[in-house]
Amino acid sequence: MTGRPSRLLLAMALTVTSTGGCGSNDEQLTVFAASSLADVLPDLAGAHRQAGGPHVVEVLGGSNHLAAQLRDSAPADVFVTANADLLAGLATVGPPIPVADNYMVVAVPADNPGRVTGPHDLTRDDLRLAVCAAGVPCGDATAARFGDLSADTEEPSVRAVLSRLVLGEADLGVVYATDVAAEVKVVVPWTQGLACPCVVYSAVALSDRGVGFVEFLASPAAQAILADHGFSTR
Known part of the structure; x- marks a missing residue:
């Protein structure tokens, strides 16, 4: 698949970016968001700004890590999480709203060096498999769809898995469908x-x-x- 270039994030680091012009703190909105939203959030923030909303400061990371930061009193105005269970114990204004769905796929580097052709390749000993770790949303979703995989590396976020594929450090990995749509250097090897x-x-x-x-x-x-970024919408 082809698509937009991705913004690769360090797995355990919070990446802070801004959308729009400069402004005072009163004109800013701090949005904590799952790293798998890295490609779509700037477009959402830009559209909100054009509609008269405040300047958005994006804080991207694994949902678990972001939730832990919020529990440690990190300042934020909005949390967009890939796991609603992580909202427990947070002081919120109003109920959470489901905004989109995503699903897991097996992806490979664009040149498919491991010649992956189907689900049976997930158990090949000669291939380097990267997945998200258990306990993070992408890891739990991977296990729910593909079962208990014997992976060579377990990462704290889906962006870290994607990085492994882009850098050629893994022969196959389990990522979100939207990651493949946004990254020209990875493909799905079968339908x-x-x-x-x-x-x-x-x-x-x-x-x-x-x-x-x-x-x-x-x-x-x-x-x-x-929807334009490949998410299933409500």
Whole structure:
């Protein structure tokens, strides 16, 4: 598949980027979001800004890691997580809203050095397999779809798995379908349709000023952007 270039993130580091012009803290909205949203969040933030919303500061990382930061009182206005269970114990403004779905696929580097052709290759001893670790949303979704895989590396986020594939450090890996759509250096080696259990992204406001962005994510305009990036929308 071809698509937009990805923004590769360090697995355990929080990556902070901004969308729009400079402004004061009162004009900023801090959004914590799962790393698998790295390619779509700037477009969402830009559309929200054009609609009159505040400047968005994006904080991207594994959902578990972000939730831990929030429990340690990291300041944020919105949390978009790939696992709604992580919202337990957080002080929120209003209920979480499901905004999109994603699903797992097996991907390989574009030149497919391991000559992967089907699900049977997931158990080949001569191939380097990268997956997300158990306990993080992409890891739990991988296990739910493909069972207990014997992986050579278990990563803390799906972006780290994607990095392994892009850098040629893995012959195959399990990532989100949207990652393949956005990264020209990886492909799916056989036809893999939508299959659940799916990952459901939920957004919740953590402050009063975050409510508007959460509501925007459920709007037709935001849903169209998510669909354009390969997400299954509501």
